[in-house]
Structures are given as C-alpha cells and as structure tokens.
Amino acid sequence: MLKKSQQKLNLGFSIFILLLILLLLQVSVKLALTFAVSLGLGFVLQKSRFCFVSAFRDPLLTGTTKLTEAVILLLAISVPGFAIVYHLAETLNYPLQLYVTPFGIHTFMGGILFGTGMVLAGGCASGVLMRIGEGFAMQMVALGGLLIGVFIGKNSIPFMLSTFYEFPGIFLPDIMGWGPAVALQLFILFVLWKVTRWWQKKQKGFE
Structure with missing residues (x-):
C-alpha cells in the first residue's frame, strides 16, 4: 500500500505531466507525441527492469x-x-x-x-x-x-x-x-x- 504522502506525490506528478503534455501540444504536436511515447517507454522499462x-x-x-x-x-x-x-x-x-x-x-x-x-x-x-x-x-x-x-x-x-x-x-x-x-x-x-x-x-x- 502506498503512503498518503506518496499518493499525493503521484497525483501531483501525474497532473504536472498532463499539463506539460498540454503545453507541448501548443508548441508542436510532434513534440508532444514524442514526449508521450518516451514517457510510456520509460515506464515500461522501469517496471520490466x-x-x-x-x-x-x-x-x-x-x-x-x-x-x-x-x-x-x-x-x-x-x-x-x-x-x-x-x-x-x-x-x-x-x-x-x-x-x-x-x-x-x-x-x-x-x-x-x-x-x-x-x-x-x-x-x-x-x-x-x-x-x-x-x-x-x-x-x-x-x-x-x-x-x-x-x-x-x-x-x-x-x-x-x-x-x-x-x-x-x-x-x-x-x-x-x-x-x-x-x-x-x-x-x-x-x-x-x-x-x-x-x-x-x-x-x-x-x-
């Protein structure tokens, strides 16, 4: 079970990532997609070791x-x-x-x-x-x-x-x-x- 402090950090980080993707979409769709794919790859690499x-x-x-x-x-x-x-x-x-x-x-x-x-x-x-x-x-x-x-x-x-x-x-x-x-x-x-x-x-x- 995650501690409440960890849950708050995870929620805050998720909101930050979402806002960052929305900001990148205003700059370049390609840049936002690249960032999203990179984030997904990093998550898979970390979880799969x-x-x-x-x-x-x-x-x-x-x-x-x-x-x-x-x-x-x-x-x-x-x-x-x-x-x-x-x-x-x-x-x-x-x-x-x-x-x-x-x-x-x-x-x-x-x-x-x-x-x-x-x-x-x-x-x-x-x-x-x-x-x-x-x-x-x-x-x-x-x-x-x-x-x-x-x-x-x-x-x-x-x-x-x-x-x-x-x-x-x-x-x-x-x-x-x-x-x-x-x-x-x-x-x-x-x-x-x-x-x-x-x-x-x-x-x-x-x-």
Missing part, C-alpha cells in the same frame, strides 16, 4: 535467461515489423532513408569498449537513464561517461573510416530479397531462443 546488459550478463552470472528471451522476442517482432513499415512507406511514396554502414576494426573496438562500460556501469544506456529517473545519483557518473564516449565516437568516425580496413556494408534484402531475409533472421532468432531455453534448464539442473 529491461536492460540489454542484464540480458547478456545474467545467463552467465545467475543462469537466468528471462531478459535474454525478452530481447530475442523484441527482435523477432522488430524484424517483420520493420519490413512491413518499409513497404508501407514505399506504397505511400514516403521512402525511408536506411543507414547501412560498413563495419571493420572500429566496430569491434567500439563493441568491446561499450560492452566493458556497460558491465562497469551496471546497465546499458536505457538502464542508466531509467535508474537516474529512480534517483540513483551514481548513474549520473555513468551518464557523463556515456556522453563523453558518444562525443569522442562521433568525432573519430572520419579517422576510423579512413585509417582501418573496412568490410562492405551488408543489407540482406538487397542480396536475397525481403522474404528470405526476414525468414533467415527469424530462424536464427528461433535457434537462439531454443539455445537460451536449453541453457536455462541446464542451469536449473533439469538436464
């Missing part, structure tokens, strides 16, 4: 794979969902601009650095923002490091692309078509889901 670093870390540390399965499910929904949105945009003569960039040594360097940072910070970018909203002051330090890393990464891209050897950007629909590309990705995700379920059972001693 969703975090990408936990999805990769928990199976190894605790043997729990619930968040890993959630990430796989998220991707399984996103892959066909993106294909549908892309074709609808083409049908409505509203072409989407896709960013299929090459990958190379800089990709692996960035992955290792970002992965190490997530483990040390105890959360991914969304997890850090979520915990800041919950009042964890130490996550402000992680946010500062994240902003510094983003700034350095953005400004070092030209150097990385001109210095290190790159593999070409690969966009599966251009190679095999949308249908086979979506089917292949869903098959890979299904295999990963089965492996994840097997790992969960193994850690619990069922096998």
Whole structure:
C-alpha cells in the first residue's frame, strides 16, 4: 500500500505531466507525441527492469535467461515489423532513408569498449537513464561517461573510416530479397531462443 504522502506525490506528478503534455501540444504536436511515447517507454522499462546488459550478463552470472528471451522476442517482432513499415512507406511514396554502414576494426573496438562500460556501469544506456529517473545519483557518473564516449565516437568516425580496413556494408534484402531475409533472421532468432531455453534448464539442473 502506498503512503498518503506518496499518493499525493503521484497525483501531483501525474497532473504536472498532463499539463506539460498540454503545453507541448501548443508548441508542436510532434513534440508532444514524442514526449508521450518516451514517457510510456520509460515506464515500461522501469517496471520490466529491461536492460540489454542484464540480458547478456545474467545467463552467465545467475543462469537466468528471462531478459535474454525478452530481447530475442523484441527482435523477432522488430524484424517483420520493420519490413512491413518499409513497404508501407514505399506504397505511400514516403521512402525511408536506411543507414547501412560498413563495419571493420572500429566496430569491434567500439563493441568491446561499450560492452566493458556497460558491465562497469551496471546497465546499458536505457538502464542508466531509467535508474537516474529512480534517483540513483551514481548513474549520473555513468551518464557523463556515456556522453563523453558518444562525443569522442562521433568525432573519430572520419579517422576510423579512413585509417582501418573496412568490410562492405551488408543489407540482406538487397542480396536475397525481403522474404528470405526476414525468414533467415527469424530462424536464427528461433535457434537462439531454443539455445537460451536449453541453457536455462541446464542451469536449473533439469538436464
């Protein structure tokens, strides 16, 4: 049960958010919708404790794979969902601009650095923002490091692309078509889901 003081705070905060959305509607409908969607995503993340670093870390540390399965499910929904949105945009003569960039040594360097940072910070970018909203002051330090890393990464891209050897950007629909590309990705995700379920059972001693 919530204390009366908490109930008053929740009511006051809800009224504040509603008034803020009404104010943003006067400025820009797009801005108000963006704020509302962001608020909804933040609420879902906080209640579900969703975090990408936990999805990769928990199976190894605790043997729990619930968040890993959630990430796989998220991707399984996103892959066909993106294909549908892309074709609808083409049908409505509203072409989407896709960013299929090459990958190379800089990709692996960035992955290792970002992965190490997530483990040390105890959360991914969304997890850090979520915990800041919950009042964890130490996550402000992680946010500062994240902003510094983003700034350095953005400004070092030209150097990385001109210095290190790159593999070409690969966009599966251009190679095999949308249908086979979506089917292949869903098959890979299904295999990963089965492996994840097997790992969960193994850690619990069922096998």
